[in-house]
Amino acid sequence: MFFTYLRREISKRKRQTLLVSVALGTSIGLIIVVNAASAGIGDAQKTVLSGLYGIGTDISVTKSIQPTQGGRGFNFGPENADSSGASTLNQTRLTVPIFSGTFDGQTLKQIKSTKGVSRIAATLKLNQIIFKGSIAGTASNPTTPQDPNARPRGFGGGNFNIDMTSIEGVDTSLTNVGPLSGVNIDKGRIFQASDANSQNVLADSTYALAQKIDVGSTVSVGSGTFTVVGIVSSASSSPETSANLYIPLAQAQTLSSNPDLVTNIYVAADSSSNTDSVQKAIEALLPDSTVSSQADLAKNLSGSLSSASSLVNALSKWLSIFVLLVAFLIAILFTSSGVTRRIREFGTLKAIGWKTNRIVRQIMGESLVTSFFGAIIGLAIGVVGIFVVNTIAPTLSASVVSPGRFGGAAPGGPGGPGVPGFQPPAGGFTGRGTGFGRAAENATTLKLHIGMNVSTLILGVLIAILGGLIAGAYGSWKASRLSPAVALRSVA
Amino acid sequence: MTNNILYSIKDLSKSFSQSNKKVTALRNVTLDINRGDFISIQGPTGGGKSTLLQMLGGLEKPTSGMISLDQDDLEKLGEAKLTNVRAKKVGFIFQNYNLIPTLTALENVQIALVPLGIKKLESERRALAALESVALSDRANHFPSELSGGQQQRVAIARALVKNPEVILADEPTGNLDEETRDQIIDLLVNLNKESGITIMLVTHDSNVAKRANKNLHISNGVVTTRS
Known part of the structure; x- marks a missing residue:
């Protein structure tokens, strides 16, 4: 009866199921895309930094x-x-x-x-x-x-x-x-x-x-x-x-x-x-000495990669929190209003001998199935979103200013003895002539490619299920507090 | 003789707090209800009819006094045991039928067997038999929205019957029905009482319905009186 009841509720209350699923799915999809973009930009940063720093290097030490x-x-x-x-x-x-x-x-x-x-x-x-x-x-x-x-x-x-x-x-x-x-x-x-x-x-x-x-x-x-x-x-x-x-x-x-x-x-x-x-x-x-990790070096990134990184880092955190809160709120409100609307139903079930935990299980089951649909919608949105970003493949530029390199804005040293009056220019000898001083700044461009990270997809599914659990738990809590006599009296 | 008493009620009182005012729904009710009785309960609105029915069904606990059903002291039982009593011994019929709108007629009857842990096939067989007894087996797969008021109430009766309860508590079961359907439903309940010996307690405003019972109770201001 559990599955029959569950199936009937999900299929007969399509609008509520769809609304909650889409709300959860959209938020999960956004989280997947933003996190994948964040990881993609992180990879891009690593690529840029490794060119300067060496792949496999975690820390550099200079003086x-x-x-x-x-x-x-x-x-x-x-x-x-x-x-x-x-x-x-x-x-x-x-x-x-x-x-x-x-x-x-x-x-x-x-x-x-x-x-x-x-x-x-x-x-x-x-x-x-x-x-x-x-x-x-x-x-x-x-x-x-x-x-x-x-x-x-x-x-x-x-x-x-x-x-x-x-x-x-x-x-x-x-x-x-x-x-x-x-x-x-x-x-x-x-x-x-x-x-x-x-x-x-x-x-x-x-x-x-x-x-x-x-x-x-x-x-x-x-x-x-x-x-x-x-x-x-x-x-x-x-x-x-x-x-x-x-x-x-x-x-x-x-x-x-x-x-x-x-x-x-x-x-x-x-x-x-x-x-x-x-x-x-x-x-x-x-x-x-200057002991810097890749994370420190990443702070010296400039260009659109840096902007994208800052944007996505901020987005991945706050957007994820915001959309999750909205989605969870929608799921909770709809589940709560569903319980209120079904007060007579739950009152009747209690009157005919259904234990509270059986009703709780039923509500939790409905909520979990809805969140599962949300997860599927979220995965679809996430996969399509990643595909779209990779199809567009935005070009990012980056330049890294590396501390401790030759050149830069430090004053040049005075010339040696010999030619009176000859002074090297302030700032030392810089420029890109044959590469002298160019190690101070490493400019590059790359196309953003964001990968399908299985752990992010799994995380999306888990978040959707968590949303379902929270919404279901709230609805169940409301139903468990319901007195059958009050429920039936309110009907009367 | 003692075994014939289904309900034993002594000095039963029930008070509610409503808008910071104490409202007494039942006052020192004392009565015995025998197995196989068909009792109508009448009285003015707000007189305590539904409260008495809810006490009999273990949905409410008394403020004072005692009420026992088949030797279970309902006022002393915890929620879990009361639920168990309702699952096994009490069948409810409501004025608004209270069917689950997303389940078919058959499934609505089956849900009464869920707390008893009856297997799916046996549950289906018993639910179909219950629908047969109310002449609705041909509508087993219809949803409540596809049934008339009378048919819905018959599904509700089948739901109350299917677990072979000691008592059926019906709260204005014909209140929403036309006269012809009302008579059909009452005929059905009378037959059940006579043929199966199920005790029926029925709240009604309708004197024609009350006449069909073999005992009549009247409740006014929480005081129960017996009428012949």
Whole structure:
């Protein structure tokens, strides 16, 4: 009789069943779409961030320092001057970026032994700056050191070129964490453990194109000559990786005279739930360093992806709460009004000997079946909504400003001794020439694709059932308090 | 002789609170009702007729006094046991029939057997037999909205009969029916009383209906008097 009664009530009271089902279904559908969009945008963020950060990397550690006064200039001394006082020079500097601090091997060991750390990769970021050309002198301002107290009296002009390349010394045995985990091999091969002491180099595809280098070409890094064994590009839709050239870490340390030092440490936690605790442990270990997780980096996202992320994050929470409340309220009100309308029916059932719990079961059953229909409608709306979003596939742009990178708005350091009056521009040397400074901002575009997440669909069904349970429980509570005598008297 | 008494009522009183005023519906009612009696209850509106019927059916508890049905002291029983008594021993018939609109005539009769835990096939067989006894087996699959008032009341009678109760409590069962249908329904109840020996207590305003009973009670201001 339970199922017969249930079936008859559902089929004979179509309007109420339909209204409650549609209300629940619409809210469930919206929740599914918004949550799927949220997950899709989260994936998009991860894609963007992994291009900068490395897939599989949970935490990065860097250190920012104040540059020392006047220590990294080029020498335009009299030994380069000709008879007219002009200096001609071709100088290469391979240095750690001016605002980057370094970590030693002991620090690496401490991080590696931190609880929750699965693996780490360390890199040494270098900037190679080649100054090539001549700087003219003047009669009134000879470039001689005869009068060390003479004040600079102006820049006499010149013809020179500054060529800048970003280099990253990487651990060749680790390609599943750190910068190499976020690259695709366009040509050649990736590093292997056996490359650790080799003079092999990987070139960024954009850089390789600009410099017309290919697998087998040779490039100069500091005083060394390296052979290109692979051309790589970012795994994200951005073609650029975080450096122009990747060389073995040991070579980078030797060439830049930074033995046993690194600038960046990439950490993978043993589980995503441990990321926070690992981050805190490293922060405690290295209080003067910048320890950032992907979540921190996501805060530096800008562009439509960031806007969409903020919007969807806000929507997924508040819209979900709002529509759920409305849907639950509708379900409760309709169930409640149904009980009120059926007061004579329930009074009669009690009079003929139906126990209260049997009536409660009947109301709960009707409510659950209605919510089940709501779940089906919600799933349909959700699936169609996801299909529509994927068909439209809105394009999102994103740029990530990464802390601790070279460039940006920090003041440039003063020039070295040599040319009186020459001052580098405020803000240092920035620009996208050959990639120098571009690691500071990683711009990319991607099409939003939201996936059908089974757990979200199951969650939708469970929420619909919860709605049914709450509405049914309220209706049942009303019915259970019903006195049959009062119910029958009210009819009379 | 004692076994022949179905209801034993002693000093039964019932008061309600209505708009902060105490209203006494029944005052010190004392009477015995024998098995097989067909009793009509008459009296002015608000006199306490329906309240007495609800006391007899275990739907209301008295303010004071005692009422026993077949040795069950109704005033002492908890809700669960009262429900059990109603399920097994009492059949109700209402003025407005009180059928479940979404169930067929057959299913409306079957719902009276649900509390007794009777299996589906047996329940169907007994419900059909009950409908047969009120000459409505041909309308078993009709919904209440497809039946006339008289037919609906006959379904309600079948619902009351199907569990073989000790007593049928009918609250103005012919109040909404025309004379011809009224007579058919009363004939049906009289026959049930005579043939099956079921005790029937019937509240009515209609003297023609009351005449068919073998005992008549009159209730006014909560006081019950017996009329021959």
